[in-house]
Amino acid sequence: MKTIRLLALVGVLVVVQVAVFPHLRVLGVVPDLGLLVALAVGYYEGPEAGALIGFVAGLAYDLFLETPLGLNALTYALIGYGIGVLQGGLLRAPRWLPSFLGAAAGLVGGLIFIAVAVLVGVDSVKGTHAVVTISLAAVYDAVLAPFVFFLVARVLGRETRTRDAWSTNPG
């Protein structure tokens, strides 16, 4: 049941991503809602769930883009897995953690995206322009991350507030 609710959330967020956020560009960039879902799921549920949900969210988003199919799926899956591995070592979980993770994931995910895209010959992601774009998108991700963490926590039936400082277990 939890999986179905998560997949429904992914579907809704992908529709919002492709239908709404192109109208809400900030400095010419759109955020990566799928990346943030993978991040939140990886954070709450661990690396396996983070990778799987990231792959599904990325693949759904890829269907609408001109960049190679699977590029976002790979990026989101790696981010979801990575945060799932790292969250076990977190000693503190302050309120600003989702924003910090959103920015960091946006930046790292963007770099993975660019690296793989360049390897397969996507010309439009080359140069400093691409790095500026992913940096701005990472800031946008940071702003939206608390909302996405909140939604994912509600869907998973978790505590909706970010955990207090000095907690040793994020779950």
Next chain:
Amino acid sequence: MVAARRASRRRYVLVIIVLTALTLITLDTRHGRTGVVGALGRAAHTVVGPVERAVDSVTSPISDWWHGLVSASHLRSENRGLKEQISQLQGKEHNADIAIAEDGELKRILGLLNILQVKSVTGTVVNSDLGNFDSTLEIDRGTESGIRKNMTAVAPDGLVGQVIDAWHGGAKIRVLTDPLFKVGITTLGGHGALPAEALASGQQPPSSDLTATFQAPATVHVGDLVKTAPTSVMFPPGVPVGRISNLTTEPGGLDATITPFVDIGSLQHVTVLLWVYGQTPVVYSTTTTSTTTTTTTTTVPGATTTTVFGATTTTIAGNTTTSVGHG
């Protein structure tokens, strides 16, 4: 023991996901969106299309209202300027009508494709640039209106781009400033200079201009108008593209920056010409008569052929596509 098994399973899942993603990337890069993957993408667009149209219908009035609010004084002066321009253009329009009629008559006699006669479909722009690295537009008309991949998209000002995907209820257009976009162009020539042809493409990193290299000894100047070339494979000839805004001399030619006539960011409607080069198998046969008249016959399955003033006109699904030359 349990922890080690769990960690091993996690790594196994990750490896499967990474390999699947890499396989998809490789297939998509090599073969494009064909088969099941292409059908999935079009199905996804068809499902999300109504949402995109609904969101556009809500956001457009809000965006217009906000724009009007923050730039009211600018709009008033702009309105006065536009009224003056309208009166000037109305005067020019009569001359243009005469020129268009003469141009159409000459092309008909010479058997050239007249883009004004090509059937077209106009759609509303409902979305644009879905990702951070996409330069595309989405319109609300698709396969149900006859729109297909590789058709040319234009606006009243000139070339907009090319249809790269179409589904029921929508189509995606790669705009001419996209780095992947390429079009054969020609200058108009005149004043002793021959028309010069080149291949124009979007710039990398993406910008609002195109770039082209004219091979020496081409004669081109800043301010020259460019249109799609008669030798262009993918686009009908004669579609206005833009104006040369900068030239730099390079070994072997001239690097030109071309500013498109169309302002992509402000487009609300796009017209798709229902014309695709080589849409159906075409067989050419040439016969030369003793009166030095060369007749080219174009055979297209399902096409109709008519002869007017000695020029043969072939019509494919309502589109005038090719005809005859006199030697």
